Amino acid sequence: MVEITETLDCMGEVCPYPDVKSKRKVKKMKSGEILEILVDYPLSAERIPETMKNLGHEVVSVEKTDKSAWKIILRIK
Amino acid sequence: MEMFYIQLISGLLVGILFGFVLQRGRFCMNSAIRDIVLMKDYKLIKSVALALLTCMFGFGFMGLVGMVTFNPKSLTLFGSILGGFVFGLGMVLAAGCASGTTYRVGEGMMGSLVALLGLALGAAATGAGTLSGLKSALQSINYGPVTLFGALTKWTPLFSLILGILGLGATFYFWVLKEIKAEREEFFDFSDMSEKIFKKGWSWYTTGYLVGLINIIAWPLSAAAGRNYPLGITAGWAGNLKFLTTTTTDSPTAGLSWISWLVIGVILGAMIASMIAGEFKLRTPRDGKTILLQLVGGFIMGFGATVAMGCNIGNLLSGIPQLSLGSIVASIGIVLGCWLMAFLLFREKDE
Numbered sequence: 001m002v003e004i005t006e007t008l009d010c011m012g013e014v015c016p017y018p019d020v021k022s023k024r025k026v027k028k029m030k031s032g033e034i035l036e037i038l039v040d041y042p043l044s045a046e047r048i049p050e051t052m053k054n055l056g057h058e059v060v061s062v063e064k065t066d067k068s069a070w071k072i073i074l075r076i077k
Numbered sequence: 078m079e080m081f082y083i084q085l086i087s088g089l090l091v092g093i094l095f096g097f098v099l100q101r102g103r104f105c106m107n108s109a110i111r112d113i114v115l116m117k118d119y120k121l122i123k124s125v126a127l128a129l130l131t132c133m134f135g136f137g138f139m140g141l142v143g144m145v146t147f148n149p150k151s152l153t154l155f156g157s158i159l160g161g162f163v164f165g166l167g168m169v170l171a172a173g174c175a176s177g178t179t180y181r182v183g184e185g186m187m188g189s190l191v192a193l194l195g196l197a198l199g200a201a202a203t204g205a206g207t208l209s210g211l212k213s214a215l216q217s218i219n220y221g222p223v224t225l226f227g228a229l230t231k232w233t234p235l236f237s238l239i240l241g242i243l244g245l246g247a248t249f250y251f252w253v254l255k256e257i258k259a260e261r262e263e264f265f266d267f268s269d270m271s272e273k274i275f276k277k278g279w280s281w282y283t284t285g286y287l288v289g290l291i292n293i294i295a296w297p298l299s300a301a302a303g304r305n306y307p308l309g310i311t312a313g314w315a316g317n318l319k320f321l322t323t324t325t326t327d328s329p330t331a332g333l334s335w336i337s338w339l340v341i342g343v344i345l346g347a348m349i350a351s352m353i354a355g356e357f358k359l360r361t362p363r364d365g366k367t368i369l370l371q372l373v374g375g376f377i378m379g380f381g382a383t384v385a386m387g388c389n390i391g392n393l394l395s396g397i398p399q400l401s402l403g404s405i406v407a408s409i410g411i412v413l414g415c416w417l418m419a420f421l422l423f424r425e426k427d428e
Contacts, residue, residue, distance in 0.1 A: 012363040014172040014188055014371075015108055019116055020423055042184070042356045043103040046278045051116065068184070068351070068358040 002060060002073065005033040011040050011069070018044035019051065026057060029076045034060070037072040045070040081330060084302045088335040091295045092342015093349070095308065096180050098291060100347035101274075101354075102284025104128075105177030106389045107168045110415045115423055123252055124285035125393075130248060131289025132307070132398035134241030136296065140234025145296050147233050148305050149401030150386045154218035160385025161392065161407035163377055165414020168389070169422060170374025171195070172367075175310035175388035178375065179340055183347025185359040191368050192375035193314065199379020200315035212384050224400040237400055253282045275353045292394060295339075302335035307398075309391035311382040313340035385410065 008025050010018035018039045029035060039045050049059045049072055058075040065071050098104065102124065109121035139145045168174045171192035173181055178196065181189035202208045222229050226236050257264050279287075296307040317340070319332030351357040362368055382388035385407040387396055393411065396404025 012360055014186070014362050014367060015105070016111065016115060016172075016423070023116075040358065040360060042278065042351075042354075043105070043108065046103070047116075047118070051118065064355070068356040068360075 002034050002075070004036045004073070005029070007036045007038065009038045010044070011038050013039070013041065015041060015043060019047060022048050023051065023055075026052065026055070026074065026076055031076055033076045035074045035076060037074070038069070039072065040069045042068065045072070048072055080303060081333070084333070084335045085338050087298045087302055088338030089342040089345070091291065091298060091308075092339040092344075093346035094342075095176075095288075095291050095295075095339070096183055096343035096346025096348075097350045098279075098284060098287045098346075099176060099180040099343065100184060100350040100356075102279045102281070102287070104180075104284050104288055106174040106393065106411075107172070107177050107415065110165075110412050111169060111419045114416050115419050120281040123248075124281040124288075126244075127248055127253075127282055127285025128288040128292070128394060129397055130241055130244035131286055132241075132292050132394065133237045134245055135289065135293030136307070136398045137234045137236070137238025137241050139293070139297065141238060145300060146305060147229060147399050149222040149224055149229060149233075149399040150392065150396050150403040150407075151222050152220045152401070152403035152406060153216040153386075154220070156212070156216040156384045156386070157403045157406040158410045159215060160381045160383070161410020162381070162414040163410075164381030164385060164388060164407075165411040165416075166418045167374045167377030167379075167381055167414075168411075169415055169418035170370045171378055172371060172374070174390075175378060175382060176343070176390050178378075179310055179314075179343045180347035183344040183349075183357075184351045185348075185357050186361075187359060188362045188368050188371045192371040192378075195372040195375025195377075196311065196379040196382075197314040197318040199376035200311050200383045201318045201379070203380045203383035204315055205319075208380060215384050216386075220402075223402045225402055225405065226400065233400060237398055240400075241398070256280070256282060275350075276355075288394070292398075296395075299335045299339075304335045306391070307395035308339070309336050309387065309395060310340055310343075311379060311388040311391065313337050315379070315383070317341075381414075 018041055022037050049062050052074050056077040060073040060075055063071045109125050112118040140147050178189045178192045182193055203212050224233050292307045313336035316332040316337045324331050392404040392407040
């Protein structure tokens with residue numbers, strides 16, 4: 001289990017806030033830190049990991065935690 | 078009364094199919110257009126392009142063999158561009174275009190339900206209510222159903238067909254083929270098909286082709302039910318609101334048509350798809366302000382769609398493939414409005 005540095009809770013947020021917020025968040029974090037993102041919006045759950053991969057961050061895991069709820073864990077580049 | 082059941086069954090079935098595909102493919106034009114500038118993500122817009130080209134091909138073919146009669150929207154001097162632009166502003170606030178908002182209600186997103194009520198109210202108020210004078214003024218200079226290649230003739234479908242074939246060929250070669258090659262193993266792996274169809278989001282190209290295909294099927298069915306036009310959304314909600322509020326014993330089905338059932342089908346289809354995938358949940362945006370913005374955005378979209386004579390589906394997806402100049406101008410308006418609002422809302426925080 002990785003140690004989570006920060007959690008970004010986007011539950012209940014509509015498109016495109018989860019995507020925009022997570023992009024802003026990773027910009028502020030330091031290399032090697034772990035970010036946990038909580039989302040319940042299907043499109044963002046698929047798109048955030050892809051965007052992050054393209055930005056060069058490591059997607060540690062994407063886990064479906066409940067009905068329409070996901071936990072995304074990233075290691076910052 | 079027989080027509081009533083034809084409209085109900087055919088509209089509802091096409092709607093369910095459409096809603097299912099929209100939900101599985103996360104097909105939202107608001108996201109597609111907005112993310113060109115906001116996220117620099119082009120997948121959804123490519124999906125929209127494929128859907129458009131598929132429609133061009135299908136509509137052109139059906140028009141040539143006489144299965145459908147082209148019925149492009151009129152171009153108006155102020156209405157087309159302004160209506161589209163205002164619609165674009167509204168859809169960013171509403172967090173979804175007309176079709177996106179409708180299918181998200183089926184996922185259980187109650188913010189989108191509020192946006193939908195705004196859309197229906199705005200469309201009804203502009204169509205025949207307090208704002209109808211403004212609409213008439215904006216639409217007063219009307220050039221009729223002109224197409225990209227001049228007046229509508231029997232050869233217009235041929236132009237659509239040719240553009241469709243060229244476009245489909247080019248996009249397949251430059252976009253889709255590359256994608257399929259990159260995912261070759263996954264693409265030809267037919268195990269777990271039900272998992273892929275019902276649980277995971279679909280690829281952008283599958284969704285694009287399917288949305289186009291559904292619109293091709295939709296047109297002759299809609300025409301058979303007395304409405305000669307492919308898919309639309311906004312008119313359906315305005316019609317349903319009219320039905321709810323103005324029905325009398327003399328006219329028991331006022332406002333109801335094929336498209337009324339279509340939009341209800343979209344919600345049902347998205348609900349079925351999201352329930353199977355485990356993505357259905359009744360939920361609201363946490364922030365009260367978001368819900369208010371969604372209501373206002375929905376109302377603005379309803380106004381814009383009525384002034385421009387179509388929303389992102391009626392104009393962009395169904396009108397452009399008929400080469401309607403009015404639809405093309407309205408769609409340009411939608412894109413510009415969407416970009417301006419996305420810039421205003423999300424810009425300064427992004428630094």
